[in-house]
Amino acid sequence: MSESCNCGDKVRPNFAKGDGLVPVIAQDYQTGEVLMMAYMNEESYEETLKLGYAVYYSRSRQKLWRKGEESGNVQKIHEIYIDCDCDTLLIKVDQVGGSACHEGYPSCFFRKLEGDDYVVVGKRVFDPKEVYKK
Numbered sequence: 001m002s003e004s005c006n007c008g009d010k011v012r013p014n015f016a017k018g019d020g021l022v023p024v025i026a027q028d029y030q031t032g033e034v035l036m037m038a039y040m041n042e043e044s045y046e047e048t049l050k051l052g053y054a055v056y057y058s059r060s061r062q063k064l065w066r067k068g069e070e071s072g073n074v075q076k077i078h079e080i081y082i083d084c085d086c087d088t089l090l091i092k093v094d095q096v097g098g099s100a101c102h103e104g105y106p107s108c109f110f111r112k113l114e115g116d117d118y119v120v121v122g123k124r125v126f127d128p129k130e131v132y133k134k
Helices: 042-051 128-132
Strands: 022-028 034-040 055-058 063-066 075-082 089-095 111-114 117-120
Touching: 034 042, 034 055, 034 089, 042 055, 042 063, 042 075
Parallel strands: 022 089
Antiparallel strands: 022 034, 055 063, 075 089, 111 117
8 A cells, every 4th residue: 555545454535535526537548538527426436346337426416427328428447546645536448439528529628728718629429419318
């Protein structure tokens, strides 16, 4: 165990630090592209480990969010890393379906600051109105 990681006897995410949640950065396993940032609670973390697919905690819906449960764009886990303070995770995933973003882009980071405005620089891979039927 790393001496700088005070997570108890076994290195695990410290869910007590952030109201029971830890931030999670999802990164494409092959390209290294940052796909999204979300949160996990202890239950979603354990389910992620069990299933081998990303399960997050939705703060807006106040419930577990099985990534891709509506769209089919699941995230198959390849590797999980923990930071030095045990309060942030980095997961390297295969993004099945080509889109991590609910707006239909491969990455949630599809806007770039140019001058004083953010402009779309990503290419949409699906129409959210068709996928989510909302």
